[in-house]
Amino acid sequence: MLAQKTSPVRDTREQLLLAAEQFFADKGFYGTSIRDVAQAVGISKPSLIHHFPTKENLYSEVLKRIAHGLNTRLQQALEYEGNEREKLHIFVDRFCAWSFTHENDARILMRELLDNPKRLENVHTWHLKSLMDQLVGIIESGQKKNVFREVEALPIIINLLGGQHYLMIVMPTLGSIYGNNASSGLDLKQADILKRMLDGELLPSTTA
Amino acid sequence: MLAQKTSPVRDTREQLLLAAEQFFADKGFYGTSIRDVAQAVGISKPSLIHHFPTKENLYSEVLKRIAHGLNTRLQQALEYEGNEREKLHIFVDRFCAWSFTHENDARILMRELLDNPKRLENVHTWHLKSLMDQLVGIIESGQKKNVFREVEALPIIINLLGGQHYLMIVMPTLGSIYGNNASSGLDLKQADILKRMLDGELLPSTTA
DNA sequence: CAGCCTACCTACCGATCGGTAGCCTATCAG
DNA sequence: CTGATAGGCTACCGATCGGTAGGTAGGCTG
Numbered sequence: 048m049l050a051q052k053t054s055p056v057r058d059t060r061e062q063l064l065l066a067a068e069q070f071f072a073d074k075g076f077y078g079t080s081i082r083d084v085a086q087a088v089g090i091s092k093p094s095l096i097h098h099f100p101t102k103e104n105l106y107s108e109v110l111k112r113i114a115h116g117l118n119t120r121l122q123q124a125l126e127y128e129g130n131e132r133e134k135l136h137i138f139v140d141r142f143c144a145w146s147f148t149h150e151n152d153a154r155i156l157m158r159e160l161l162d163n164p165k166r167l168e169n170v171h172t173w174h175l176k177s178l179m180d181q182l183v184g185i186i187e188s189g190q191k192k193n194v195f196r197e198v199e200a201l202p203i204i205i206n207l208l209g210g211q212h213y214l215m216i217v218m219p220t221l222g223s224i225y226g227n228n229a230s231s232g233l234d235l236k237q238a239d240i241l242k243r244m245l246d247g248e249l250l251p252s253t254t255a
Numbered sequence: 256m257l258a259q260k261t262s263p264v265r266d267t268r269e270q271l272l273l274a275a276e277q278f279f280a281d282k283g284f285y286g287t288s289i290r291d292v293a294q295a296v297g298i299s300k301p302s303l304i305h306h307f308p309t310k311e312n313l314y315s316e317v318l319k320r321i322a323h324g325l326n327t328r329l330q331q332a333l334e335y336e337g338n339e340r341e342k343l344h345i346f347v348d349r350f351c352a353w354s355f356t357h358e359n360d361a362r363i364l365m366r367e368l369l370d371n372p373k374r375l376e377n378v379h380t381w382h383l384k385s386l387m388d389q390l391v392g393i394i395e396s397g398q399k400k401n402v403f404r405e406v407e408a409l410p411i412i413i414n415l416l417g418g419q420h421y422l423m424i425v426m427p428t429l430g431s432i433y434g435n436n437a438s439s440g441l442d443l444k445q446a447d448i449l450k451r452m453l454d455g456e457l458l459p460s461t462t463a
Numbered sequence: 464c465a466g467c468c469t470a471c472c473t474a475c476c477g478a479t480c481g482g483t484a485g486c487c488t489a490t491c492a493g
Numbered sequence: 494c495t496g497a498t499a500g501g502c503t504a505c506c507g508a509t510c511g512g513t514a515g516g517t518a519g520g521c522t523g
Contacts, residue, residue: 059500059501074285074370075283075285075286075369075370076286077282077283077285077286078283078284078285078286078370080479080480080481081480081481081482082479082480082481090500090501090502091501091502091503092481092482093482093483093484093501093502093503094500094501094502096481096482096483097499097500097501098500100482101481101482102480102481102482154369157365157369157424158283158366158369160424160425160428161283161362161365161366161424162282162283162286163428164427164428164431173428173432176432199444201437201441202422202441202444202445202448203448205418205421205422205425205429205441206414206418206421206422206448206449206452207418208421209417209418209419209420209421209422209425210413210414210415210417210418210421211417212417212421213413213414213416213417213418213420213421214410214413214414214417216365216368216369217368217413217417219372220368220371220372220381221413223372224381224384229409233409233410233413236407236410237410240410240411240414240456241414243455243456244414244452244455244456247451247452247455247456248448248451248452248455267470267471288509288510288511289510289511289512290509290510290511298470298471298472299471299472299473300511300512301471301472301473301512301513301514302470302471302472304511304512304513305469305470305471306470308512309511309512310510310511310512
């Protein structure tokens, strides 16, 4: 009864969400036309409206999927058994891996950060807040155990997330300027750089 | 003859550019209506067209001003007399100072990074390329003199710029979530964090 | 004074936007 | 068989988009 079936409803919805994701990533909310999204899937605009009653709704569904995918993946990393340094390293690995495999999602999240302060009514709560709180919690936990230095946690996390998020945004530009070969290897090194940076900031200085 | 005069031509142009800057920062290129920009200055839309023949032109003028202001300010830092480490530190100070006093500009540059790969025809060349090349040059120069470790320069620069640029974008969101007091002190610490990070990455490890 | 140019205006253009109304068809349950 | 529902369609709506046409008021220059 519930065999393969590939429910045509879900299938069209899925295709619409995927197409919308691409458009929102490329051109942003205002720059995206729901006509184009519908056309990309091969249906008419009213048919899209049949699945998603408004453009805002379509957008927030896309956003919801992104947040869910990101949170579930990273939650696993945060639940990893180990000491604080290992947890952070695993988080970095996961976050980088997610970014590089979800370039469009990263672009949409960055656009959301840019637009949201002016559109708080609709999608207000920030999807990365709980994540950031947990990261700060891990650092502070490590500091209580004296395995981390007493530096402020939040700015370090921001620079960590920012370095990676920014890299995702700037990579296409880098590729088109320096040539794709120059930017092709960056992904492999990025996680190591961030982990080294974290250690440098958090581990007790060997000079003191 | 060329006394105060406050040339009304230049004045309206200036006001239009300032208003456009605000709109482009808040809502992006597609989300900005030239009607609104004109209205914000108190003139009609065709009058705006009189000063800037197309919306694209208005946008690229805004972008040009931003790039010019940023480049001249940072160029001074790069011409500073001193060793490589000092140069980089002064650059970080200048870049952070510029960011925090030009929040709208930072937001526009980030939007540009997001949109540009799909709009290369118009404003193509990246405004930060020469800057980035020079930074890489400084690092490699330091490496030749053996005062810097042999790590790859470009990824470090990207994480540096990225951390700061991202902070500017995320600050309004942080403020509305953690309260403005939580994010108010970040600007003061940020330059120090970045400089410490740079030293950690570039200076010879004291453990080895 | 005559001519011109600058800075602005109102009125309008076609195109496109998000969204609605209403119809058709296929599927599926009673 | 019948009725309901889901998923799609064409045709249309008012609003707004970027941009144009054409005119006017004021200042500068010959």
